[in-house]
Amino acid sequence: MSHPIQLMRTQPFPIQLLDLTLLQLTNVRWAWRGTLLLGVLAPLIFMGLAAGLAQSNTATLGYVLTGNVVLSLLFSTLGNVSNNFSYMRESGTLDYLATLPVQRVALIIATAIAFLLLSLPSTLISLVAGKLLLGLDLVVSPLVLMVLPLIGLTLAGLGALIGVISRSSQEAGSVSLVMQMVLVVFGPVFVPDQSLSPLIRTVSLLSPATYAASALRQTLLGVPDRIPLWVDVLALIALTLALLWLAGQRLDWRGK
Amino acid sequence: MRVYDIHNLVKRYPNAPRAANDGISLQVEQGEFFGLLGDNGAGKSTLVRQMANLLRPTSGTITLYGQGLDSTPMYTPSRIGYMPQTGFALNNLTVAEAIYLTAHLRGLSRPDARAERERLIDLWQLGPVRHQVATQLSGGQRRLLLLATTLAATPPVVILDEPTNDLDPLRRTWVWDNVRALNRQKGTTIILVTHNVVEAEKVIDRVGILRDGRLVAQGRPSALKAAWSLRLRVDVVFAPGHVPALPVGARPSEVAPERWQFTIARSEALVYTRLLTEEAAVEDFRLSTATLEDLYLSLIDVPPDSTDAHPTLSHPIA
Numbered sequence: 001m002s003h004p005i006q007l008m009r010t011q012p013f014p015i016q017l018l019d020l021t022l023l024q025l026t027n028v029r030w031a032w033r034g035t036l037l038l039g040v041l042a043p044l045i046f047m048g049l050a051a052g053l054a055q056s057n058t059a060t061l062g063y064v065l066t067g068n069v070v071l072s073l074l075f076s077t078l079g080n081v082s083n084n085f086s087y088m089r090e091s092g093t094l095d096y097l098a099t100l101p102v103q104r105v106a107l108i109i110a111t112a113i114a115f116l117l118l119s120l121p122s123t124l125i126s127l128v129a130g131k132l133l134l135g136l137d138l139v140v141s142p143l144v145l146m147v148l149p150l151i152g153l154t155l156a157g158l159g160a161l162i163g164v165i166s167r168s169s170q171e172a173g174s175v176s177l178v179m180q181m182v183l184v185v186f187g188p189v190f191v192p193d194q195s196l197s198p199l200i201r202t203v204s205l206l207s208p209a210t211y212a213a214s215a216l217r218q219t220l221l222g223v224p225d226r227i228p229l230w231v232d233v234l235a236l237i238a239l240t241l242a243l244l245w246l247a248g249q250r251l252d253w254r255g256k
Numbered sequence: 257m258r259v260y261d262i263h264n265l266v267k268r269y270p271n272a273p274r275a276a277n278d279g280i281s282l283q284v285e286q287g288e289f290f291g292l293l294g295d296n297g298a299g300k301s302t303l304v305r306q307m308a309n310l311l312r313p314t315s316g317t318i319t320l321y322g323q324g325l326d327s328t329p330m331y332t333p334s335r336i337g338y339m340p341q342t343g344f345a346l347n348n349l350t351v352a353e354a355i356y357l358t359a360h361l362r363g364l365s366r367p368d369a370r371a372e373r374e375r376l377i378d379l380w381q382l383g384p385v386r387h388q389v390a391t392q393l394s395g396g397q398r399r400l401l402l403l404a405t406t407l408a409a410t411p412p413v414v415i416l417d418e419p420t421n422d423l424d425p426l427r428r429t430w431v432w433d434n435v436r437a438l439n440r441q442k443g444t445t446i447i448l449v450t451h452n453v454v455e456a457e458k459v460i461d462r463v464g465i466l467r468d469g470r471l472v473a474q475g476r477p478s479a480l481k482a483a484w485s486l487r488l489r490v491d492v493v494f495a496p497g498h499v500p501a502l503p504v505g506a507r508p509s510e511v512a513p514e515r516w517q518f519t520i521a522r523s524e525a526l527v528y529t530r531l532l533t534e535e536a537a538v539e540d541f542r543l544s545t546a547t548l549e550d551l552y553l554s555l556i557d558v559p560p561d562s563t564d565a566h567p568t569l570s571h572p573i574a
Contacts, residue, residue: 005257005286005321005412008334009363016361023357027348088345095310096345100361101333254326255312 010101020102020110025117027093028084032118039076039122040129043068046190047130058136059192062223065130066216067190070151070209072126074180076119077152078159079173081111085163086172089252104253108244112156119152127220139222143229147219150236151212157243158208164250183209193226211235257286258322259413259445260307265316267302267469276302278469280316284462287443289436291456293552294466300449301341303466304415307447308338320413334363337411339402341418341449346405351393352377352386355404362409369409376404379434395422403431410442417449428452432459453549465552477548487519489550490528491542498537503528514539519550 011019047068088094097107131138159176166172183189187204188196189212196204204210214225215232225232260283267277276299284290294300305311307318309325309332318325325332346354355376360369377386380400390398399422406414416435420428436459439446450456456463457477464474473480494500494514502508508518520528525543532541 005335006410008409008411010330010334011361011363019357019361023346023349026353027346030348091345091347092340092342093345095338095340098310099308099333099336099338100358101330101363102361103329254309254332255306 008101013103013106016102016106017110017113020097020107021113021117024084024111024114028080028114028118031080035076035080035115035118036122036125039072039119040125042075043072043126044129044133046071047126047133059223061134061136062217062221063188063190063192063213065127065134065136066213066220067184068126068130069123069216069220070189070212071180071184072123073119073148073152073155073212074183074209076122077112077115077155078162078180079176080115080118081156081159082163082166082172082176083169084111084115085160085247085251086166086169089164090169094252098254104251105244105248108157108160108247108251112153112160112244115156115159116149116152120148123148123152136221138220141219141222144216144219147215147233147236150233150240151208151215154208154212154236154240154243157240157247160247161243161250164247164252183207187213188226189213208236208239211239258283259286259288259320260284260447261317261319261322262307263317265303265306265318266314267299267306267311268314275314275469277306277313280466280469280471282464282471282474284445284447286445287439289439289446289448289459289461291460291463292447292449292466293451293453293456293463295451298466299469300466301417304338304417304447304449308332308336308415310338335411336413336415337406337408338415339406339417339419341421347390350387350389351382351401351404354390354401355408358405359408362411364409372408376408380404396424396427399423400427400431403435407438410438410444412443413445413447414438415447415449418451419448420450420452420455428455435459453552454547457548463548473551480551481546481548487546487550488522488525488543489517489519489546490532491544492516492532492538493540494537495539501535501537519546 047064088097098104127138130136158179162176162179163172166175186200187207187210188201189209193201193204211227211232214227215229215236217223218225218229218232262280262282265277265280266275268275278299280303292300292303302311306313307320320332320335323331346357349357352373356369356373359372360366364372377383380403382397382400382404385393385397390401393401399419403416403419406416419435420431423431432455435446435448438444448456448460460477462475463477463480465472492500492502492515494516496514500508500514500516502516503518503520508516511517529543532538
């Protein structure tokens with residue numbers, strides 16, 4: 001007896017994105033507590049050290065606060081996303097998903113969104129704890145609602161790129177750790193850019209952390225910055241698109 | 257209707273001493289239950305990973321329903337379900353979540369995906385573990401979950417790579433029955449990779465046997481056996497403590513303590529019957545026609561030398 005071929009339907013892109021985000025959130029649920037803990041503790045420890053060095057200089061303490069938010073986002077997005085992509089490749093998850101009718105760009109964005117969502121509690125806790133510890137007055141702009149997710153997506157995009165080009169999860173872990181240190185140290189993240197050498201100031205213009213910290217200072221503390229907010233936002237959007245595109249190109253997906 | 261048409265497929269991995277797949281050509285028809293047999297490293301998984309569009313061939317072509325696997329981005333994923341040999345990708349999802357999300361991502365509406373989840377949980381008897389995450393399941397339960405997700409939304413083509421690994425014999429039979437029923441009732445094309453020739457013979461329509469990356473035989477099991485039917489299988493039971501006397505050229509294998517197996521030419525049957533009857537150490541023996549397993553073993557191993565003019569029994573392990 002002959003049977004008609006019943007093809008499987010492809011869901012619309014937003015449905016793919018939603019399902020893959022849920023899938024990623026549930027598949028990494030074992031890491032929720034660890035992500036929260038690392039995302040809060042590491043910046044708090046750093047904040048304690050930096051606050052001591054800043055010696056109550058309000059401008060410098062502002063750098064410490066926003067720098068910690070960037071650090072928290074670095075730990076919980078860049079680090080986790082890079083590990084997740086290399087883990088997905090090693091565990092066969094990438095192959096499994098590649099046999100389903102889903103687009104790879106949906107997977108990359110869904111992974112970035114999932115870890116961004118996971119990073120938000122620790123980011124907010126870092127922010128509140130920082131304000132209480134450092135005694136700073138926050139002047140929160142509504143634009144922070146756009147800036148925070150944008151920073152998270154940019155850093156997740158960088159994590160995705162590291163994860164897809166690394167040969168193993170160990171390598172991805174090492175590279176992302178080095179990258180996090182480089183991004184924090186080589187740019188006006190924790191220290192005012194006047195304190196940096198001209199060379200580092202120039203190089204830092206390539207770093208997403210520079211624009212992230214600048215945007216946070218302007219939207220959380222209400223202080224003007226060397227780089228205007230609109231430039232920060234445009235730079236972060238451009239970096240996000242470029243990093244996600246590059247990650248998509250390098251992803252080991254359906255034999256490519 | 258032709259499902260797969262594979263022509264002169266070659267896959268070479270960098271730095272590998274030989275091609276994993278070397279000039280393979282085969283066709284699979286709609287509704288067929290096609291078995292791929294071969295020993296470890298024969299290139300079975302490499303072949304099916306290319307058929308699932310997870311791996312690029314070095315050269316050669318694969319078409320699925322007449323078109324290249326990449327003719328559109330969703331061409332292959334909307335037509336196949338692939339069950340890998342090892343691992344479960346969604347390790348931290350519960351049984352119910354994994355089946356539901358897979359069914360929904362394969363295009364079912366949310367109510368239909370829920371109904372499919374319940375159907376597959378019932379079919380594969382996963383009800384008691386439906387809320388457990390995959391890492392908490394036994395190896396066998398994980399294989400059943402992987403089968404359930406592979407078959408979610410009923411793909412028209414299903415590729416199963418060693419689906420009964422980690423399952424007990426009773427469950428294996430039950431899995432074959434379920435997969436065979438799917439093949440019969442829905443016309444699903446099944447491509448099965450397995451080592452288990454005896455069990456596979458009960459369900460497959462056609463078989464391809466791989467050796468060192470090459471397809472050394474393909475056809476209906478009965479036709480292949482008929483071509484090989486000049487040979488007979490001999491099962492011999494020796495008395496405990498006796499050194500077995502066996503024909504060296506027939507490459508005997510010990511299948512259990514004191515139980516040996518080898519194949520002979522039909523023309524040698526009378527001679528061997530006499531020799532085995534006269535051998536005091538032989539407690540029992542049986543001659544039967546060759547099975548697919550015998551054919552498989554003969555093709556993946558050096559073919560037994562059956563051209564001895566004067567068959568004799570000797571003591572190969574003395």
